[in-house]
Amino acid sequence: MDRILIFLVLAALLLLSACTRHHVTADTTHKVEIAPIYVTVDINLKVQRALDDALAFQGSWRMFLLKKNSGSSNNQEQDIREIKMKKANRLFILFWILLFVSAGMAAWAQDRDKQDVVQSMKDRHAELIQAKDQGLVGEAWNGLAGIVDENAPAEIRELVNAENSDRRVLFQIIARETDTSVQEVALQNRIRMYRLAAADHFVQDKDRNWVRKKDLQP
Numbered sequence: 001m002d003r004i005l006i007f008l009v010l011a012a013l014l015l016l017s018a019c020t021r022h023h024v025t026a027d028t029t030h031k032v033e034i035a036p037i038y039v040t041v042d043i044n045l046k047v048q049r050a051l052d053d054a055l056a057f058q059g060s061w062r063m064f065l066l067k068k069n070s071g072s073s074n075n076q077e078q079d080i081r082e083i084k085m086k087k088a089n090r091l092f093i094l095f096w097i098l099l100f101v102s103a104g105m106a107a108w109a110q111d112r113d114k115q116d117v118v119q120s121m122k123d124r125h126a127e128l129i130q131a132k133d134q135g136l137v138g139e140a141w142n143g144l145a146g147i148v149d150e151n152a153p154a155e156i157r158e159l160v161n162a163e164n165s166d167r168r169v170l171f172q173i174i175a176r177e178t179d180t181s182v183q184e185v186a187l188q189n190r191i192r193m194y195r196l197a198a199a200d201h202f203v204q205d206k207d208r209n210w211v212r213k214k215d216l217q218p
Contacts, residue, residue, distance in 0.1 A: 047188040050174045138202030139193040143186030
């Protein structure tokens with residue numbers, strides 16, 4: 001029984017170690033391409049809700065029950081069996097406690113990553129809006145931000161690169177949360193950002209040309 005205890009504890013600790021080392025990573029050099037995807041309205045609304053909840057600053061459109069059996073007996077063998085059963089129950093409870101703790105830490109780590117990304121985007125939001133007002137930056141067809149003016153200064157390019165890096169990470173997180181694809185999240189973000197864009201802000205049309213939102217053809 002002691003060997004079983006050691007094995008269970010080691011297994012749980014290994015799982016805990018693996019979970020706490022989890023980090024969300026993204027290939028920031030990968031371009032998100034939107035292919036025609038036909039999904040249900042429910043999935044679209046689910047992704048839109050997740051984006052709205054995370055990016056509200058932009059605007060918005062177990063418990064185990066263990067039954068304990070009690071009883072008494074003068075039989076020594078039955079007493080031994082009861083002792084073993086109680087010990088097994090304690091091992092069972094210990095294992096699941098460690099498992100829940102590790103799962104909770106993994107969820108906390110992912111939530112922390114999401115909060116960090118959202119805060120990063122929030123911190124640059126005003127600067128991004130200013131660049132859009134100046135006609136230097138717009139919303140691209142792939143759900144990312146894009147450079148409208150090829151002569152835009154280096155700091156504007158750095159701003160867009162930082163924004164897109166955060167967006168790609170957030171797309172991956174929301175895709176996991178909503179059990180959908182990164183491409184679908186990017187598509188829904190494009191729809192959302194087009195709706196939130198000011199009339200004079202630039203967006204890309206289906207031919208990837210930059211036009212002001214008020215001139216965008218349906």
